[in-house]
Amino acid sequence: AQKITQTQPGMFVQEKEAVTLDCTYDTSDPSYGLFWYKQPSSGEMIFLIYQGSYDQQNATEGRYSLNFQKARKSANLVISASQLGDSAMYFCAIGYGGGGADGLTFGKGTHLIIQP
Amino acid sequence: DAGVIQSPRHEVTEMGQEVTLRCKPISGHNSLFWYRQTMMRGLELLIYFNNNVPIDDSGMPEDRFSAKMPNASFSTLKIQPSEPRDSAVYFCASSLRGQSQNIQYFGAGTRLSVL
Numbered sequence: 231a232q233k234i235t236q237t238q239p240g241m242f243v244q245e246k247e248a249v250t251l252d253c254t255y256d257t258s259d260p261s262y263g264l265f266w267y268k269q270p271s272s273g274e275m276i277f278l279i280y281q282g283s284y285d286q287q288n289a290t291e292g293r294y295s296l297n298f299q300k301a302r303k304s305a306n307l308v309i310s311a312s313q314l315g316d317s318a319m320y321f322c323a324i325g326y327g328g329g330g331a332d333g334l335t336f337g338k339g340t341h342l343i344i345q346p
Numbered sequence: 347d348a349g350v351i352q353s354p355r356h357e358v359t360e361m362g363q364e365v366t367l368r369c370k371p372i373s374g375h376n377s378l379f380w381y382r383q384t385m386m387r388g389l390e391l392l393i394y395f396n397n398n399v400p401i402d403d404s405g406m407p408e409d410r411f412s413a414k415m416p417n418a419s420f421s422t423l424k425i426q427p428s429e430p431r432d433s434a435v436y437f438c439a440s441s442l443r444g445q446s447q448n449i450q451y452f453g454a455g456t457r458l459s460v461l
Contacts, residue, residue, distance in 0.1 A: 263447060275437060275452035282446060321389065330441060331448040332402065333379060336389040 232257040232324050234337035242343050249309040251340050253322035256303060263325040264305040265334060266296065270318040278320075281305055317344045348372070350453035352438050358459045364426040367456045370419055371440030379450060380413055380423050381437040389437075395421065396443055428460045 233256040243249050255264065266278040281289045281296045289296045297306040309316055319341050323334040351370040359365055371378050379394040393403040398415045406413070410429070415421040425432055435457050439450040 265449070267452075273435065273457070274454045275439075277449055277451060280447050280449055323389075325448065325450075327448075330450045331377065331443050333391040333394050334389075334450060335391070338388050 232259070232262070232326060232335045234322050234324055234335055236322055236337035236340050238340045239338070240341040240343070242345055243312055245314060245344050245346050246311055249312050249316070249342065250297070251307040251309075251320050251322075251342065253305045253307065253337060254303055255305060255322075255324050257324060257326070259326055263330055264296070264298070265323040265325060265330060266294070266305075266307045267321045267323065267336075268318045269321065269339070275321075279307065312344050314344050314346060317342060350438055350440050350451055352436075352453035352456050354456060355454060356457045356459075358461065359428055360461050361429055362427045363460075364424065365428045365432075365458060365460075367423040367436050367438075367458070369421045369423070369438030369453060371421070371438070372451055373419070375440035375442050375451075376418070377441045377443040377448070377450075378415060378421050379439040379441075380421070381439065381452075383435040383437065383455070384433075392423070425458075428458075430460045433458055433460050 235254045262283045264281045268276045279291045279294045281298045293310045295308045319339045321339045322337045325334050353368045380392040383389045392405045393413045395415045413423045435455045437455045439452045441448050441450045
């Protein structure tokens, strides 16, 4: 079975500061994918970034980067230069079957609030 | 390009009634997933399809829940009879299986309230 743990239920951050959202995972599969999604107050789930278990380099997408430490089984999301629009729930997820081919297991999420 | 389209966005019904949720995946995607989100249990995978065939329905909570995918562009999730504990947000997601990442793109969700 796969498991995702997000230990920060909520975070307050000043605008323009960098943010690190924690995510640890547990899996017995040698091949897996790690995903981050954003859920604003409007409710939709927005894909942010993906990291494959065999990827040598940390993934980056614009202001988002994933700090992947395989030995520690952690996949933290880093948001640089935070903006008011970054305020949302953030979910870490692990996929099985090759990336997310066979479904995703989600963590409980972190509620991020960016303060002006 | 149109994303995953779900309907209705909101559904309010009374206990015992049949509820049907609908999903149109992204054109060209060959995998479709149904998730449920509640405060207590978070986001849970209910069932998924590959090429219109149900692959894993182990997440479907009870026999009251059923899902179909009659063609590549349409899927339904039905609850009959509905109960108050079914109140949740139901998401549909689709992906293109075969790529290494298999990224799932979600619809806007259907917020179901069973009174």
